[in-house]
Amino acid sequence: MMRVKLPRAKGGAPRKLEEMKFRELINIFDGEVSYFVRASAVINGNGLTRCVTCDKPMGEITKFDCGHFISREELNTRFDLRNLGPQCTVCNRHHEGRKAVYRQKLIGREGLEAVLEMESKVGKPCFLSHDDLIKSIRGYRAKNKVLAEKMKGI
Numbered sequence: 001m002m003r004v005k006l007p008r009a010k011g012g013a014p015r016k017l018e019e020m021k022f023r024e025l026i027n028i029f030d031g032e033v034s035y036f037v038r039a040s041a042v043i044n045g046n047g048l049t050r051c052v053t054c055d056k057p058m059g060e061i062t063k064f065d066c067g068h069f070i071s072r073e074e075l076n077t078r079f080d081l082r083n084l085g086p087q088c089t090v091c092n093r094h095h096e097g098r099k100a101v102y103r104q105k106l107i108g109r110e111g112l113e114a115v116l117e118m119e120s121k122v123g124k125p126c127f128l129s130h131d132d133l134i135k136s137i138r139g140y141r142a143k144n145k146v147l148a149e150k151m152k153g154i
């Protein structure tokens with residue numbers, strides 16, 4: 001299973017989440033949520049995953065991204081599954097996520113109200129705590145374990 005590489009303490013022992021800085025936890029959480037979004041897409045499409053914005057069929061899980069509609073800079077929506085989708089690297093990395101198309105697709109998938117609600121959080125402070133992050137990371141790790149098992153059957 002693809003997993004974010006954990007930063008190691010001197011001597012090579014893996015560090016506990018509790019010992020990590022907020023920024024490190026954010027990066028780890030990014031990796032777990034990204035895996036969750038991509039693996040879910042692969043499973044739901046039974047191996048055929050389409051790009052959320054251009055609809056192009058994409059290859060295996062390591063060949064596409066978890067694209068954010070609202071930029072990752074915005075912590076309030078960074079891990080909101082409504083804001084995320086499987087996206088090809090061309091759309092995500094070379095066309096800045098094709099935001100206008102993404103918005104239309106999300107209105108179709110999540111509803112206008114959800115999109116407006118997420119947009120209303122842009123620029124607002126986020127109250128995610130160190131403990132919240134650790135709890136969320138552990139929750140996603142458990143879910144991803146299940147998804148990784150399901151992926152073997154595809």
Ligand SMILES: [Zn+2]
Binds near residue numbers: 052053090092
């Ligand atoms: Zn695309």
